[in-house]
Amino acid sequence: MRDPVTGFVYPDAWVERCQDPYRLHLAEEGLAVLTASGTVLVRGYTTGTTAAAACMAAVLTTDGPPALSVPVTLPCGLVVDVPVNADGGRATARKFAGDYPDDVTAGIEFVASVLPAAEGIQIRFGEGVGRFSRDTPRYKKDAPAVSPPALACIEESVREAMESAGLPGVRIELSVPEGRAVGEKTLNPRVGVLGGISILGSTGLVEPWDDHLTESSLSRISAARRPVLTTGRVGLRFARLRFPEDEVILVGGKIGESLAAVKDEAILFGLPALILRFIRPGILEGTGYGTVEELSVSPAFGPIVKETLAGFARTNPGVTVILIDREGTIIGERA
Incomplete structure (x- = not known):
């Protein structure tokens, strides 16, 4: 299986x-x-999946019957039926967390309202959707905190609904009434996203984490000849391309436990944020940058990473560290 x-x-x-x-x-x-x-x-379902469901349902019920669920095609390719409450061009959807007890956005409500437009798709992200308080490598100041995969999922869901409803264009207002309060409980304020939650989702699904799943990952690690440990979906995708013969294991933030389970050699592979913060928790101190992503596009990144990885290699000689950017390009490496 x-x-x-x-x-x-x-x-x-x-x-x-x-x-x-x-x-x-x-x-x-x-x-x-x-x-x-x-x-x-x-x-569970990501905030991106939940937002897509609300928007899709609002469009479908503009001139159609009420809806209690809609089929959303996720970024990973799966199609899931997401519960909604929709009628007359207005829809709500609540985020399903699955077996992830620490999800602070669990149950949060997304509200979408639709008006017809002459053509195309116009989406306004309103109250409760966070916005960037400063320019970052990927987002401009005041841009809504909506990741490209999540936005693509929303737009594709709306496009499918428009075709089904026979609408040439729509204007959508998406809000998260509890978003401002919940956003304060997330990491958003630390990365410069204020006023609400982020709408994210590289696969459309939230991975469950508990002691059972950690135990399973550790079993895979200890049984592998040279496991490739990666912290997220971007790393997972590119690790499979670079190391097709090795066991690639998604460990999330559980880097310490995972490395402890390695029998001989391992590769720690992925985006720099979690990996560098694990290796050197105070890596941003004195740099003037708020996030590792901002540091990664600065002139200071190269020397800091070289020093950091060299120190890690001395204490962990069996672990190769490979850092990549979101396009899969290697931006730091130390065997």
Whole structure:
């Protein structure tokens, strides 16, 4: 059985340990994760998926019947039915967190309202959607905190709904009434996003994390000859391209536990933020930059990374560190 989201082939022993056929089916469909103990953890929906569902439902009900769910095509390619409450061109959708108890955005409501337009798609991100307080390498000041994959998912969902409803154009207002308060509980203020939450989602799904999933990842790491440990979806995608013969394992922020499970050699691969903060927690001190991403496009990045990785190599000689940017280009490496 293969996970259609990550591509990981579940060992037969894991499948045999699962005593819940329904949840096992969810894992087979990519909507959940099977762990080494046989426990199945359900994936949630990202803020991007939830926003896309609200916008899609609002468009579909502009001149159509009320809707209680809509089929959203996720960035990872899966199609999921997302619950909504929609009628008369106005829709709400609540974020489903799955088995991720620490998701502070769980249950938060997205509200979309639609008016017809002459042509095209116009989306205004309103109250509760965070905005950048300064220019960053990827966003300009005052731009809404909406990632490209999430925006593409929203626009594609709206486009599908427009074709179904026969509308040549729409104007959509998307808001998150609780977004300002919830955004304060996230990392947004630390990275310069104020006034609300971010709308994100590289796959459209939220990965569950608990002791069972950590145990499964550690089992995979300890069994691999040279595991490639990556912290996120961007790293996962490019790691598979660069190391097709090795076991690539998504570890998120659990870098320390993962490295402790390595038997001999490993590769730590991915975007620089989590990796550098793990290796050198105070890496931004005295730099004048608020995030590792901002530091990464500055002249100071090269010398700081060289020093940081050299120190790490002395204490971890079996770990190769490879840092990449979002296009997969290597921006730091130390064996």
